[in-house]
Structures are given as structure tokens and as C-alpha cells.
Amino acid sequence: MIKEPEDFIVEELPLYEPAQTGTHTFFAIRKRNLSTLAAINRIARDLQIRSQQFGYAGLKDKNAVTTQVLSVEGVLPARVLRIEHPDIEVLWAERHPHKLRAGHLRGNRFQITLRDIPHDALPRIESTMQRLATEGVPNRFGAQRFGNKNDSHLIGKAFVKADWEAVVRYMLPDDALQVDDTARRLQRELAKKSPEKAVLCIPHRLRKLFLSAYQAFLFNRVLEMRTPCFGTLLDGDIAIKHENGAPFLVTEATVEQPRADAFEISPSGPIFGYKMRLPTGDVLALETSLLSDDGVRFEAFRKVVGIRLPGTRRPLRMLMQLHAVSAVDDQGVCLSFTLPAGGYATVVLEELFAENIL
Structure with missing residues (x-):
């Protein structure tokens, strides 16, 4: 269906403009056929700085042409604008006080x-x-959240359960040709340290991605259990106001349901963490049963391999703003739409083709 990166174009919509003063530089890039982290690593090499000095608002698809804003600390805009790479174009650069x-x-x-x-x-x-724009799109995390081998959530789960041997098994592939720099570093550490201490050589950013993948996996399971009624409130739900993201406890679902029907609010699911607001009643029982099934304690999310997981609530559905559906070329269709932060366009496509439209 999607043959070239140019068939999947993404434009990030910034939350605010740079202040044009400060020690950080905000800059926009247009990248082709590169993940966000791969683009950051290439730019870091060009600037001869560490990739940890960069910030980003969201991770963008690899197999696409995407525009997004990055930040870097301690590098002047003029130097950023001199970056040249075949698959990365710097569009503008301005100073800002914060990452x-x-x-x-x-x-x-x-x-x-x-x-x-x-x-x-x-x-x-x-x-x-049109129906998806009216009723909302299931707000599940897309398959790309779980890695190329679809095992990132399993590594995250092993971290949360302190199952260090399982982490090692997933990180060290059987095929020697698939061993990357992180796996080689882990092999060296295992030769002199216990698995519990050796896994700390896995980069912080990667450990955080694994943990967030497990959180996403658990959210998707809750959403699946509440589909197709993911827009229907239940007593004990934590509802989310779409206008400002504020959560509140639903004590009488029948009273609040008209607001959900008007897409002012939606039921939410868990991004498990020690600060996450808990639902009550049957909703709480459903969510905590997933942890019990996995043999995970809620308290385990407080701090995992040096990373704190405060958690949050995520709406079970997202509002899609549909701009256009049009025919292109001899046999093709172009879809133009906007999703809120954290929404996956691949989920929209999955919902579209689940309807057996062809």
C-alpha cells in the first residue's frame, strides 16, 4: 500500500515557538527514511557532541518523510544550520532557554x-x-512502539520484574550477525559482573524505551478489553478532558456520558507508575488484574534500573481531524488528517483496513 517514504509524510505541530534567547538551540529538520534517534546520532557525530545533549518532542517514523523540531545544548544556531546530510535537511534554527x-x-x-x-x-x-473522525480512533500504541523484533515490551517487563537473566537473553541474539554495539558491551560486562549489574551498561535512553514499551503494552491490553465500547464511561473510571488533559474520577457514568458523546471527555487507561491516578471499583480490578497476570507488583514501577516511572492516564480514544480524502494517480488514495500528540497514524490505517474496504 505504502511504497516509498514520500507516501508517508509527517509534519510535527510544535507546542510553542523558540524564545530566540538561551543556551539551547531549537531547530527543525526534514528527514527521509531515518528514525528520530538515528538522525540525532548522525547530527551528533557531525557536531562532535554526545547524543544526550539533544531533545525531541516525539519519535517519528523511519519509513517516511518527516518534519520535526529538535533541541541541542551549547551549540549556536549558525553551526546547526551548516549541517549537511543527504537524508537530513535543517530548515531553521533559533535559541531557547530550555531543552x-x-x-x-x-x-x-x-x-x-x-x-x-x-x-x-x-x-x-x-x-x-468520516466515522473515525466522528466516533474517535482507538488510542492504542502502534506496533513500532515495540521494536523491530516486537520484543521491547518483553525486555521492559523483565526489567520491572528484576529478571536479569531474561533481559540478557533478549539482548543477546543467537545470530552473531545481529549483535550490535549494545550487545557487545553487554557481553563484555557479563564477563566480569553479575547480570544485575551488567545490564546497567545498556544506555539509559534504551532502558527507558523498553520500560515505556511495557507500559504501552499494558495500556493496549486494557483498551482491547474495553473495545468496542471504548467511548463508554463506567462508574469508577478516570475520565480525561480533551481540552486540557485534566483527569477526574467518574462517580456517576450516566451523568457524564453526554459529555463523552460530545467528545469533551473520554475514559482513560493506565500508563502504570507510582504517581498514576487510580480508578475505583470494577475498573480498578480490571487494570490491576493485568499486573497480577504478569506477576508484577504495582510498587515495582517506583524505580526500575535507576529510572523512575511516575505514570499517567491516557485516553482510550483520540480525536482525528480529517482534512481530505482524495484520489491520486491511476490507482491510489491520499489521506490527510491530524492526530493529537501520542497518536499513531498506523492505528488509523489498521482501523481503515479492518473494515474490508477493498
Whole structure:
């Protein structure tokens, strides 16, 4: 369906503009066929600095053409603007007082071209997209959140359970050709340290990604258990106000449901952590049963391999702003829409093709 990176175009929508003063430089890049972290590593090598000096609001797809803002500390805008790379274009650079943090974006606008789709499918595609825009899209995490081998959440789970041997098994592939720098470093550490201490050589950012993948996996399981009624409130829910993200306890679902029907609020699911607001009643029982099934204690999320996991609540559905559905070329359809921060366009496509529109 999607044949070239140019068929999947993403534009990040910033939450705020740089202040044009400060020790950090905000800069926008357009990258092609590169993940966000790979782009940061290449820019870091060009600037001869550590990748930890960079900040980003969100991780963007690799197999796409994406525009996003990054930040870097201690590098002047003029130096950033001199970066040249075949797959990375620097669009602008301005100073700002603070590092760009994850989640500091309004959302993302997508333009996706689906190839080899007959034009007579256009009315069905448009109808489904209109329905998703009205009813909301399941706010699950996309498959890319779980890594190329679909095991990032399993590594995260092993970290949370302090199952260091399992972490080592996942990190050290059987195929010697697949051993990367992190695996080689881990092998060296294991020769002189216990698994518990050796796994600390895994970069902090990677450990954090594994843990967030496990949190995402648990959220997806809750969402699956509440589908197809993910817009229906239950007594004991923690609802989220879409206007400002504020959570509140639902004591009488029938009273609040009209607000959910108007898409002012939505039920939420857990991003487990020690500060996460807990639901009550049957909703709490459902969510905590997942931890019991995995043999994980809620308290385990307080601090894992040096990383604190405060947790939060995530709406079970997201509002999609549909801009256009149009025919392109001989056999193709172009979809243009905007999703809020944290939303996955691949989930929209999964929902679209679940309707058997072809």
C-alpha cells in the first residue's frame, strides 16, 4: 500500500515557538527514511557532541518523510544550520532557554498515499474515515512502539520484574550477525559482573524505551478489553478532558456520558507508575488484574534500573481531524488528517483496513 517514504509524510505541530534567547538551540529538520534517534546520532557525530545533549518532542517514523523540531545544548544556531546530510535537511534554527521535552507538541499532521487501491473504493474509504473522525480512533500504541523484533515490551517487563537473566537473553541474539554495539558491551560486562549489574551498561535512553514499551503494552491490553465500547464511561473510571488533559474520577457514568458523546471527555487507561491516578471499583480490578497476570507488583514501577516511572492516564480514544480524502494517480488514495500528540497514524490505517474496504 505504502511504497516509498514520500507516501508517508509527517509534519510535527510544535507546542510553542523558540524564545530566540538561551543556551539551547531549537531547530527543525526534514528527514527521509531515518528514525528520530538515528538522525540525532548522525547530527551528533557531525557536531562532535554526545547524543544526550539533544531533545525531541516525539519519535517519528523511519519509513517516511518527516518534519520535526529538535533541541541541542551549547551549540549556536549558525553551526546547526551548516549541517549537511543527504537524508537530513535543517530548515531553521533559533535559541531557547530550555531543552525540548518529550510530549511538547500539539500533534502531527499526516499525508499518506495508499497505492494500488481502485478508485471505486474511494467512497467506502471516505465513509470509514468520516466515522473515525466522528466516533474517535482507538488510542492504542502502534506496533513500532515495540521494536523491530516486537520484543521491547518483553525486555521492559523483565526489567520491572528484576529478571536479569531474561533481559540478557533478549539482548543477546543467537545470530552473531545481529549483535550490535549494545550487545557487545553487554557481553563484555557479563564477563566480569553479575547480570544485575551488567545490564546497567545498556544506555539509559534504551532502558527507558523498553520500560515505556511495557507500559504501552499494558495500556493496549486494557483498551482491547474495553473495545468496542471504548467511548463508554463506567462508574469508577478516570475520565480525561480533551481540552486540557485534566483527569477526574467518574462517580456517576450516566451523568457524564453526554459529555463523552460530545467528545469533551473520554475514559482513560493506565500508563502504570507510582504517581498514576487510580480508578475505583470494577475498573480498578480490571487494570490491576493485568499486573497480577504478569506477576508484577504495582510498587515495582517506583524505580526500575535507576529510572523512575511516575505514570499517567491516557485516553482510550483520540480525536482525528480529517482534512481530505482524495484520489491520486491511476490507482491510489491520499489521506490527510491530524492526530493529537501520542497518536499513531498506523492505528488509523489498521482501523481503515479492518473494515474490508477493498
